[in-house]
Amino acid sequence: xxILYSQIKQLIPSLAATPAEIGxxxxxxxxxxxxxxxxxxxxxxxxxxxxEIRQNRPDCLSVIGLTxxxxxxxxxxxxxxxxxxxxxxxxxxxxxxxxxxxxxxxAVKLQNISIKPSPQWLVDYLALYEINSxxxxxxxxxxxxxxxxxxxHLMDYELLDGDTVWSINHQSREITTLDxxxxxxxxxxxxxxxxxxxxxxxxxxxxxxxxxxxxxKIILAEMALYDPALIRRNVRALHVVxxxxxxxxxxxxxxxxxxxxxxxxxxxxxxxxxxxxxxxVEDYKEKTEVKTIKFEPQLVSELGGIxxxxxxxxxxxxxxxxxxxxxxxxxxxTVPSYRTDIExxxxxxxxxxxxxxxxxxxxxxxxxxxxxxxTPPLTKAKERWRDWLAFQGWDEVLSWTMVGLEDxxxxxxxxxxxxxxxxxxxxDYPALRQTIIVSLIKQAHEYAKEQVPELKIFxxxxxxxxxxxxxxxxxxxxxxxxxGDRVIDDLRQTVSGFLAYSGVERVYFYPxxxxxxxxxxxxAWEIIIGEEPIGFLAQLKEHYNDKIMATAEIDLEQLxxxxxxxxxxxxxxxxxxxxxxxxxxxxxxxxxELGIKLQDIxxxxxxxxxxxxxxxxxxxxxNGRCRYTIRAxxxxxxxxxxxxxxxxxxxxx
Numbered sequence: 109x110x111i112l113y114s115q116i117k118q119l120i121p122s123l124a125a126t127p128a129e130i131g132x133x134x135x136x137x138x139x140x141x142x143x144x145x146x147x148x149x150x151x152x153x154x155x156x157x158x159x160e161i162r163q164n165r166p167d168c169l170s171v172i173g174l175t176x177x178x179x180x181x182x183x184x185x186x187x188x189x190x191x192x193x194x195x196x197x198x199x200x201x202x203x204x205x206x207x208x209x210x211x212x213x214x215a216v217k218l219q220n221i222s223i224k225p226s227p228q229w230l231v232d233y234l235a236l237y238e239i240n241s242x243x244x245x246x247x248x249x250x251x252x253x254x255x256x257x258x259x260x261h262l263m264d265y266e267l268l269d270g271d272t273v274w275s276i277n278h279q280s281r282e283i284t285t286l287d288x289x290x291x292x293x294x295x296x297x298x299x300x301x302x303x304x305x306x307x308x309x310x311x312x313x314x315x316x317x318x319x320x321x322x323x324x325k326i327i328l329a330e331m332a333l334y335d336p337a338l339i340r341r342n343v344r345a346l347h348v349v350x351x352x353x354x355x356x357x358x359x360x361x362x363x364x365x366x367x368x369x370x371x372x373x374x375x376x377x378x379x380x381x382x383x384x385x386x387x388x389v390e391d392y393k394e395k396t397e398v399k400t401i402k403f404e405p406q407l408v409s410e411l412g413g414i415x416x417x418x419x420x421x422x423x424x425x426x427x428x429x430x431x432x433x434x435x436x437x438x439x440x441x442t443v444p445s446y447r448t449d450i451e452x453x454x455x456x457x458x459x460x461x462x463x464x465x466x467x468x469x470x471x472x473x474x475x476x477x478x479x480x481x482x483t484p485p486l487t488k489a490k491e492r493w494r495d496w497l498a499f500q501g502w503d504e505v506l507s508w509t510m511v512g513l514e515d516x517x518x519x520x521x522x523x524x525x526x527x528x529x530x531x532x533x534x535x536d537y538p539a540l541r542q543t544i545i546v547s548l549i550k551q552a553h554e555y556a557k558e559q560v561p562e563l564k565i566f567x568x569x570x571x572x573x574x575x576x577x578x579x580x581x582x583x584x585x586x587x588x589x590x591x592g593d594r595v596i597d598d599l600r601q602t603v604s605g606f607l608a609y610s611g612v613e614r615v616y617f618y619p620x621x622x623x624x625x626x627x628x629x630x631x632a633w634e635i636i637i638g639e640e641p642i643g644f645l646a647q648l649k650e651h652y653n654d655k656i657m658a659t660a661e662i663d664l665e666q667l668x669x670x671x672x673x674x675x676x677x678x679x680x681x682x683x684x685x686x687x688x689x690x691x692x693x694x695x696x697x698x699x700x701e702l703g704i705k706l707q708d709i710x711x712x713x714x715x716x717x718x719x720x721x722x723x724x725x726x727x728x729x730x731n732g733r734c735r736y737t738i739r740a741x742x743x744x745x746x747x748x749x750x751x752x753x754x755x756x757x758x759x760x761x
Contacts, residue, residue, distance in 0.1 A: 110143075110237060111174050113155040119175045122184050127155040133181045134159055136465045139168065147236065150229045156236055164449040166358035170257030173446070180427045180463060189255070191370040199386040201328065206275040209298050209338050210310075211394050212362045213274070214369045215330035217265055217386035218376060221245060223322045239351070245327060246320050248375045250351075257360065258331055258368035259352035261300070261308055265326040267318040269304040272328065283309070284316045285348070297342050298334060311339040311356040312348055326385065329376065331369045333360055362396045363445035399443040403453050405434075411454070412461045413470045424463045425456070486583060486668050489610070490568055493585065493664075496609055500602065502566045502587070507547035509570060510537040518626045519546040521644045524573025524580060540572035544586025545644075545659050549626070552588060552652055563590035563652045568664070584643075586661040590652035596631060597689055599658045600645060601741060603635060604720035607662075611671050612637050614710060617722035617739075618699065620644060627659075633724070635662060638674075639703070642666050687719055688742045688750040692758040695733050702736055709738075712757045717750075719743040
């Protein structure tokens with residue numbers, strides 16, 4: 109953006125800074141100086157300064173915007189060009205808005221307009237911005253755009269046919285722009301048109317239809333703001349870039365359009381001798397609320413690494429036209445309407461620091477306290493678990509949570525009723541799954557169709573159910589594997605290893621009481637940690653490629669809760685020798701007594717040698733006691749050492 113030094117002085121009469129000092133000041137407050145050029149303007153030597161404007165500061169793509177920044181830095185009063193209130197007539201203007209892409213529009217009809225060449229000062233001024241002079245009304249429109257940042261469009265009202273309409277184009281057609289360029293429209297372009305032809309690509313450029321010429325007597329003047337994302341898409345698709353599109357593709361203030369429109373109409377009336385001939389049409393659905401931000405002023409010192417007193421912080425914000433209510437902490441900081449980039453307290457901090465000058469900030473910023481980690485433990489753990497399972501050779505699958513009613517009936521082992529959905533997108537799958545197992549079995553069927561030779565899959569996902577009138581959901585982990593005669597033992601070791609990796613010291617497998625129809629009733633177990641069941645393990649009745657299938661599932665939320673309660677770190681498990689599995693029988697009156705005996709056995713064996721203990725069978729004796737078959741899995745021992753330890757501990761030697 110370029111700006112004349114004489115124009116800056118006109119808007120800030122008390123300014124004493126030189127062009128070089130202005131360039132340095134804006135550079136150190138966030139606007140990099142690009143050029144400083146000596147020019148001759150209006151018969152006087154002058155200086156034209158150029159600055160780089162960032163995408164988030166559309167207000168500074170204007171003389172007024174940059175001058176505001178200069179006035180703020182030097183803490184000087186700033187004078188806006190004056191305007192007078194418009195006095196519209198009663199005649200209506202036939203305008204229709206047929207798209208929500210028009211965020212705000214103002215338009216008015218002017219008559220008795222004198223079309224003549226522009227005065228030399230205006231021709232020379234536009235030339236500084238590489239804009240050719242057309243005629244006085246059009247040149248004034250461009251002048252107001254450079255001054256305020258708001259483009260406008262003037263049309264010869266007598267050449268328009270019917271209503272003037274803003275809409276979205278949905279057909280292929282070709283237009284010729286004001287500069288004679290042919291442009292092919294495709295689809296989704298924002299256009300202005302009447303019932304005869306296209307008047308303009310809204311927000312970009314006008315066409316050669318209804319332009320302002322020496323024959324024009326009545327003008328329709330409009331100024332509008334559009335959806336900036338749509339303007340950017342249209343510019344990219346059509347390869348047409350203009351001064352107008354550069355501004356309207358950004359988030360200009362809806363509120364400040366009022367001043368720009370009034371200034372335009374004032375200048376047109378004053379310079380062309382015309383008069384207002386209609387009502388002022390306004391379409392303003394997207395009303396802008398005043399933004400007030402709760403602001404802790406000490407943030408400036410904390411984030412900037414400097415000590416800025418509260419009074420200085422308040423003063424710098426006031427210079428930037430922020431309104432500060434500092435009656436109590438946090439302050440209430442009201443944002444100027446033209447600052448559409450300010451949304452957060454951190455944005456306010458940046459404003460204070462940049463006006464303080466970036467070159468005064470320390471090169472090494474202070475260390476800030478770490479942000480509070482609010483990530484749920486389960487979310488973190490799932491990533492570790494996925495990595496561990498993948499390392500063990502398991503393949504992850506992701507499946508749909510909707511299943512058939514009969515699917516849940518075959519696989520559910522939980523005391524949950526079925527949860528169904530209303531208006532299911534597939535009437536064959538009206539229920540939410542109660543287990544991960546049902547999804548894994550469906551996946552196995554798909555694998556079998558594709559003749560996948562091996563089956564070793566897992567899934568982490570949600571399961572759902574209903575207890576009385578309360579709906580339940582939980583995160584579960586399920587396994588499904590096909591293998592030989594040892595597939596159950598191998599899966600049990602996988603589950604034990606997974607729980608050991610997670611930080612669980614003791615895992616038990618008791619014969620299951622609630623056995624789903626799909627499981628072998630003689631090979632189904634509850635998975636126990638502490639004294640609570642956490643999951644289910646079983647051999648399935650059906651096979652996979654003539655191989656035995658086994659499945660297991662655990663409640664991950666219950667596991668996390670257990671780990672948090674017992675506060676055990678997750679150990680690293682490294683196996684250097686094969687696992688050795690040996691069985692033994694124990695008698696007990698009930699499971700409580702069995703638990704005490706198993707605890708005693710674990711203490712004798714020690715965690716260095718024991719991988720897992722599992723109750724694989726339960727048999728009622730005539731004397732009322734029970735005989736339990738215990739399967740012990742040993743690690744870091746050879747065969748002879750494992751058998752010797754097993755016989756000693758279980759009292760078999």
